[in-house]
Amino acid sequence: MRRGAGRRPLDWLLSGDRPGGRVLSLLLLAVLLGLAFAPFLFPGTRPLGVAARICIFIVLAASYDIMLGYTGIASFAHTMFFGMGAYGVAIALAKLPVGWDAVLLGAAAGVALAALVAILIGLLSLRVRAIFFSMITLAVASFALILATELRDLTGGEDGLTFSVPRLLTPGFRLAAEPVLGVRLDGRLVTYYLIFVLSLALFLAMLRIVNSPFGRVLQAIRENEFRAEALGYRTLVYRTLAGALSAALAALAGAMMALLLRYNGPAVTLSFDVMVDILLMVVIGGMGTLYGPVLGAVVLVMAEYYLQPAMAALSRSLAGWPVLPVLFHPDRWLLWLGVLFVLIVYFFPAGIVGSLRRQAR
Amino acid sequence: MSGALARLRAGDWSAYALLPAVMLASLPMMSLSAWLTLTVAGVAMGMMLFLMAAGLTLIFGLMQVFTFAHGAFITLGAYLAVSVLGALAGWSVAGSWWLNLAALGAALVAALIATGAAGYVFERVIIRRVYGEHLRQILITVGGLIIAEQLVVAVWGANPLPLAKPASFRGSIIIAGAAIEKYRLLAAALGLVVYAGLQLLLSRTRVGLLVRAGVENLEMVEALGYRIRRLFIGVFVTGAALAGIGGVMWALYQEVVTRSIGGDMTILIFIILIIGGLGSVGGCFTAAILVGLVTNYVGFLAPKLALGSTIVLMMAVLMWRPRGLFPVGAG
Numbered sequence: 041m042r043r044g045a046g047r048r049p050l051d052w053l054l055s056g057d058r059p060g061g062r063v064l065s066l067l068l069l070a071v072l073l074g075l076a077f078a079p080f081l082f083p084g085t086r087p088l089g090v091a092a093r094i095c096i097f098i099v100l101a102a103s104y105d106i107m108l109g110y111t112g113i114a115s116f117a118h119t120m121f122f123g124m125g126a127y128g129v130a131i132a133l134a135k136l137p138v139g140w141d142a143v144l145l146g147a148a149a150g151v152a153l154a155a156l157v158a159i160l161i162g163l164l165s166l167r168v169r170a171i172f173f174s175m176i177t178l179a180v181a182s183f184a185l186i187l188a189t190e191l192r193d194l195t196g197g198e199d200g201l202t203f204s205v206p207r208l209l210t211p212g213f214r215l216a217a218e219p220v221l222g223v224r225l226d227g228r229l230v231t232y233y234l235i236f237v238l239s240l241a242l243f244l245a246m247l248r249i250v251n252s253p254f255g256r257v258l259q260a261i262r263e264n265e266f267r268a269e270a271l272g273y274r275t276l277v278y279r280t281l282a283g284a285l286s287a288a289l290a291a292l293a294g295a296m297m298a299l300l301l302r303y304n305g306p307a308v309t310l311s312f313d314v315m316v317d318i319l320l321m322v323v324i325g326g327m328g329t330l331y332g333p334v335l336g337a338v339v340l341v342m343a344e345y346y347l348q349p350a351m352a353a354l355s356r357s358l359a360g361w362p363v364l365p366v367l368f369h370p371d372r373w374l375l376w377l378g379v380l381f382v383l384i385v386y387f388f389p390a391g392i393v394g395s396l397r398r399q400a401r
Numbered sequence: 402m403s404g405a406l407a408r409l410r411a412g413d414w415s416a417y418a419l420l421p422a423v424m425l426a427s428l429p430m431m432s433l434s435a436w437l438t439l440t441v442a443g444v445a446m447g448m449m450l451f452l453m454a455a456g457l458t459l460i461f462g463l464m465q466v467f468t469f470a471h472g473a474f475i476t477l478g479a480y481l482a483v484s485v486l487g488a489l490a491g492w493s494v495a496g497s498w499w500l501n502l503a504a505l506g507a508a509l510v511a512a513l514i515a516t517g518a519a520g521y522v523f524e525r526v527i528i529r530r531v532y533g534e535h536l537r538q539i540l541i542t543v544g545g546l547i548i549a550e551q552l553v554v555a556v557w558g559a560n561p562l563p564l565a566k567p568a569s570f571r572g573s574i575i576i577a578g579a580a581i582e583k584y585r586l587l588a589a590a591l592g593l594v595v596y597a598g599l600q601l602l603l604s605r606t607r608v609g610l611l612v613r614a615g616v617e618n619l620e621m622v623e624a625l626g627y628r629i630r631r632l633f634i635g636v637f638v639t640g641a642a643l644a645g646i647g648g649v650m651w652a653l654y655q656e657v658v659t660r661s662i663g664g665d666m667t668i669l670i671f672i673i674l675i676i677g678g679l680g681s682v683g684g685c686f687t688a689a690i691l692v693g694l695v696t697n698y699v700g701f702l703a704p705k706l707a708l709g710s711t712i713v714l715m716m717a718v719l720m721w722r723p724r725g726l727f728p729v730g731a732g
Binding site for chain 1: 467527712
């Protein structure tokens, strides 16, 4: 795999980690093109918001996969890091004069805090049994949620913070007077493309990381931590670094989320529901391959927005039957994703991507 | 393993002294009557937490099974309390002490049977396939938790349901100038009975001996020809049933049932398990009361910090004793 790197531009871009399999490549190409031309393919405010969420969640889920899929550690604090980035930008824009310097400062503070806390949690796991790790991350994450709701002066408490973004990103801003291909070139479009380009760059950077020697050590830790340690790798250092990296990337995703929504609150970025979403994305898409979270994020965000109307129709058509209308009630969409999740963990541990790759062989 | 035994024999006084130390340290910060009220409230809360956590510590300890779905049994128990007490509304509002107790008993028995059965199904369908694989256990039980929560919402609806205590258990009695809620005394009594029962079971019966031996060293017990897996099903079912009872008691204490009741308690339960030491029923009991007391004291002194304080407590204990206050087994 490494021989290809540096020769062809595509392999250089993907760090030699090709999707593998024609179906999978076509699917990913469709996602890439769909997101790249989303404003022109699916005009309107709502589809643009959905596309931006997909971009952000791709980064968030992929960064979680570095921990879960590559290093084999289940952390439940990923939303906390996501929230730190979002609150960093939100607080900076709400308290400081609005401008790009505030955005950068807030994002940098959020990323630094996330990395620092991740390192502290990693060092704590030096002292405790490894099996406590998941439970401790859950407790720390709920502590962060409490802090965010209680520190009302700083975070706006339960209501969250609404703030202005730099003028370039506001809906009122016009890049050009005339629409291009029927799409107005306004601040929303600029916001979307900012998020898209950043997400793509972060995704490619993560591909580079997991395919580097560092990434190989992480996979060695996943397969057999004892053996990796016996080979001379300081597994604690690698684990902690992986955690800090994953946390920093999640914070960047959070910063993008804040810029997109021009609002941040505990329910949007810190709640356990977001954590469940991330987990579903990574596992359904395929753990241990960064392409998995891409497909998982697309499936889950689309399901969130478009599965409910479909289920409403199904539920209505089943009206005569007992129980079934209740189970297919539009609010039960998470039930079916939960069932899908369990089935995938049992029967297709490698998720969509793993199954498609195996078929291609 | 032998280290833990030796320490117990040597009299591990500092871990035991923590509970009285916390009680005494909080005394100067408040009036005596407030302290008495809070202490009883804390002990009662701790007893309810113990009911919910006791099974889980054995499940972790015996088979090293990591389940994040324990909260689902608590939620199920809580909603069953709403249904049973709703159906027996006549008994519940009656002035008679015995009818009130019968209504509560019916709710407890219903929860015991239903969550025990649910625990059996959960063990056979979900847990059995992932013995020994920690990451998949965590994932699969989170999946199971999502499904269980959604099913509960499908049956009982998404809105919080009010739940009134049976008439005789409302109000409080005054002891030494301190108001003490009757229900808290009842919850504390039930917790004590269950604790005593569990300890008797574990220390005086053959099954209990095998469970304790399994927690200490699973492979050795299996090598001696005992089927630990079959025993584990029993432990899992018992743990689920206890969580169901805990759910009933907690729901009545809160007087409202929400679908997140189990998930909220799960965090506290994990804190208790970590503080107490995995696999130790006695440690779980001490840690539960410790968490209950700290929550109530801090909740009185600085209401905003209540849940946060238990997390700080957990961190402090981990710094002091990385394996919990009363560690068991080879780990």
